[in-house]
Amino acid sequence: MSKQINIIDLFAGPGGLGEGFSSFTTSSGERPFHIRMSVEKESSAHRTLTLRAMFRKLREQGNTAAYFDYVEGRISKDSLIEQHSAEWAEAMRETMGQPTALGDDNERIHKRLLALKKEYKGEPWIVIGGPPCQAYSLVGRARNMGIKGYDAKEDHRHFLYKEYLQVLSIIEPDVFVMENVKGILSSKVDGELIFPRILSDLTNPASVVENRKNGKSYRIFSFVKAPDSEDLLSTGYSNNHDFIIRAEDFGVPQTRHRVILLGIAEDVLNSSSPEQLKPAEQVPIETVLTGLPALRSKLSKQGDSSDAWRDVVDQNFRLVRNELKSDTYYRDVLAAMSASIAGLRSDAPTKATNYDKPAISKAAPKSLKSWLTTDKPKKILNHEARGHMNSDLGRYLFSACWALPKVHGESEKPFPKSEDYPECLAPAHANWKSGKFADRFRVQRYGRPATTVTSHISKDGHYFIHPDPTQCRSLTVREAARIQTFPDNYFFEGNRTEQYVQVGNAVPPYLALQLAKIVAYIVKNY
Numbered sequence: 001m002s003k004q005i006n007i008i009d010l011f012a013g014p015g016g017l018g019e020g021f022s023s024f025t026t027s028s029g030e031r032p033f034h035i036r037m038s039v040e041k042e043s044s045a046h047r048t049l050t051l052r053a054m055f056r057k058l059r060e061q062g063n064t065a066a067y068f069d070y071v072e073g074r075i076s077k078d079s080l081i082e083q084h085s086a087e088w089a090e091a092m093r094e095t096m097g098q099p100t101a102l103g104d105d106n107e108r109i110h111k112r113l114l115a116l117k118k119e120y121k122g123e124p125w126i127v128i129g130g131p132p133c134q135a136y137s138l139v140g141r142a143r144n145m146g147i148k149g150y151d152a153k154e155d156h157r158h159f160l161y162k163e164y165l166q167v168l169s170i171i172e173p174d175v176f177v178m179e180n181v182k183g184i185l186s187s188k189v190d191g192e193l194i195f196p197r198i199l200s201d202l203t204n205p206a207s208v209v210e211n212r213k214n215g216k217s218y219r220i221f222s223f224v225k226a227p228d229s230e231d232l233l234s235t236g237y238s239n240n241h242d243f244i245i246r247a248e249d250f251g252v253p254q255t256r257h258r259v260i261l262l263g264i265a266e267d268v269l270n271s272s273s274p275e276q277l278k279p280a281e282q283v284p285i286e287t288v289l290t291g292l293p294a295l296r297s298k299l300s301k302q303g304d305s306s307d308a309w310r311d312v313v314d315q316n317f318r319l320v321r322n323e324l325k326s327d328t329y330y331r332d333v334l335a336a337m338s339a340s341i342a343g344l345r346s347d348a349p350t351k352a353t354n355y356d357k358p359a360i361s362k363a364a365p366k367s368l369k370s371w372l373t374t375d376k377p378k379k380i381l382n383h384e385a386r387g388h389m390n391s392d393l394g395r396y397l398f399s400a401c402w403a404l405p406k407v408h409g410e411s412e413k414p415f416p417k418s419e420d421y422p423e424c425l426a427p428a429h430a431n432w433k434s435g436k437f438a439d440r441f442r443v444q445r446y447g448r449p450a451t452t453v454t455s456h457i458s459k460d461g462h463y464f465i466h467p468d469p470t471q472c473r474s475l476t477v478r479e480a481a482r483i484q485t486f487p488d489n490y491f492f493e494g495n496r497t498e499q500y501v502q503v504g505n506a507v508p509p510y511l512a513l514q515l516a517k518i519v520a521y522i523v524k525n526y
C-alpha cells in the first residue's frame with residue numbers, strides 16, 4: 001500500500017490547492033493525500049471548504065447522493081447534515097469548526113497542529129497554501145500608496161508568511177508548497193525587497209520563530225525550472241522569476257502567473273532535483289465555456305423581461321450606429337453589431353440548470369475534460385447572469401463585437417480602449433479619457449486562454465465580458481469556475497458576490513493536481 005500523505009492547508013480559501021492534492025490518484029487508483037486541517041478566516045469560503053470536505057468523505061464511501069440533492073436544490077443544508085451527521089462532524093473538524101485566522105487564532109491552530117502530529121506520528125506531512133496577496137500585488141500596493149500615512153512596516157499582511165513559518169516549525173513537513181502573486185518578487189519594506197528574506201526564512205523556519213531554535217531545514221525549488229547551481233541565493237536559482245508558473249502553459253485556460261515555491265526537507269532530498277511540470281497545449285476560453293448554456297444578462301435599473309432587454313440592447317446599437325455610420329474605421333465592428341442584434345439571445349434565460357450537449361467542448365483535452373466533468377451534477381451549479389446597467393449593455397455589445405476574430409483578429413487593439421468608444425457609450429467617469437483606465441472594459445477573446453480571473457470580478461463584470469456578443473453580459477460564477485478549473489460538481493456557498501471572490505482568489509485545482517503528482521513522487525522516493 002502506498003504511503004498516506006497528510007496535508008495542512010493554510011489560507012485555504014474555497015479549497016483550490018487542496019482539491020488538486022486530495023483528488024490526485026496514483027496509477028493503482030489510490031488517493032495518497034489526505035487533508036487533516038484547513039485554515040480559512042472568511043465565512044463564505046469556510047462554508048464552501050467544509051461542504052467540499054464532506055463531499056470527499058461521502059465520495060470515499062461511494063455515497064454522494066445526498067450531496068447532489070443539496071447542491072441541486074432538492075433538500076436543505078440541514079437535511080444533508082442530518083442524513084450524514086458523522087461525515088459533517090469530520091468535515092467540521094477538518095476545517096477547525098469555524099472560520100479561523102492565522103495570527104488571530106494561533107492558540108487554537110497550534111494546539112490542533114500538535115495534536116495531529118501526535119495522532120499521525122511517523123507519517124509524511126506536507127503544508128500547502130499562501131499568505132493573502134493584497135500587500136504584494138501591484139494593485140494592492142498602488143491602493144496602499146493612496147492611503148495617507150501608510151507604512152509597509154506596519155502592515156501585518158507583509159509578514160503573514162511568518163505565520164506560515166510557525167506552522168512549518170511545528171509540523172515539520174517533508175514538503176511544503178507556497179503560492180503567491182508574482183508581485184511578491186518586487187514588493188519592498190523599508191526600501192528592501194522582501195522576497196529574498198522570505199526565501200531565506202523558509203530554508204530554516206525554526207530559526208526565525210520565537211522559542212524554536214532547532215528544526216528541519218529546507219531547500220527551495222521551482223516547479224518549472226531546474227536549479228542553476230547547488231548554492232546560489234540559498235536556493236540554486238540566479239533569477240527569482242524562475243519561480244513563476246504560467247498556468248496557461250500547463251493546460252489551464254487562463255493566463256494566470258503566480259509564484260509557487262516547492263520546499264523539500266534536507267532529510268528528504270535525494271541526489272537529483274525534483275521533476276518539473278510538463279508543458280501542455282494552451283486551451284482557449286471557448287473550449288471550457290462550451291456546454292454551459294447561453295444566458296442573457298439581467299437589467300439592473302428597470303423592470304426586467306426578455307423584450308425589455310432586447311429593446312435596451314437595440315437602442316444602444318442604434319445610438320452607436322447613428323454616431324459612427326460615416327466613419328469607415330468602424331465599418332466592420334458596426335457590421336458585427338448589426339449581425340449580433342439580429343441574433344440576440346433574448347429568448348435565453350438569465351439562469352440555467354440544464355447542460356447543452358455535449359456538456360463541454362469535444363476539443364477539450366481529454367484529461368481536462370475528465371477533470372471538469374467526471375461526476376458532474378445533473379443540474380449546472382452557480383450559473384446565473386448578473387444584472388447590468390442599460391449603458392453597460394451597449395459597451396459590452398460594442399466590445400465583444402470589436403474583439404471578434406473577423407473584426408480585429410490579431411491587431412494591436414484586440415479589444416477597444418477608451419478612446420475607441422463612441423461618445424454615446426462613454427461612462428460618466430472623470431478619468432475615462434485620461435488614459436489611466438483605458439482598458440476598463442475587457443472582453444475575454446475567442447481563440448486564446450482567458451485573462452486572469454481575480455476577486456475583482458465580484459465588483460463588476462467589466463474585465464470579464466463574455467466573448468459572445470449575442471449574450472451581452474459578463475461571466476457567471478460557473479464560467480469563472482471552469483476557467484479556474486474547478487470541477488462542475490464544486491459548489492460555492494454564499495451570495496453571488498461572495499462566490500465570485502472565492503473563485504477569483506483560488507489556485508486553479510487542475511494546476512494543483514499537477515503539483516501534487518510531483519510532490520507525491522518526492523515523498524514516495526523518500
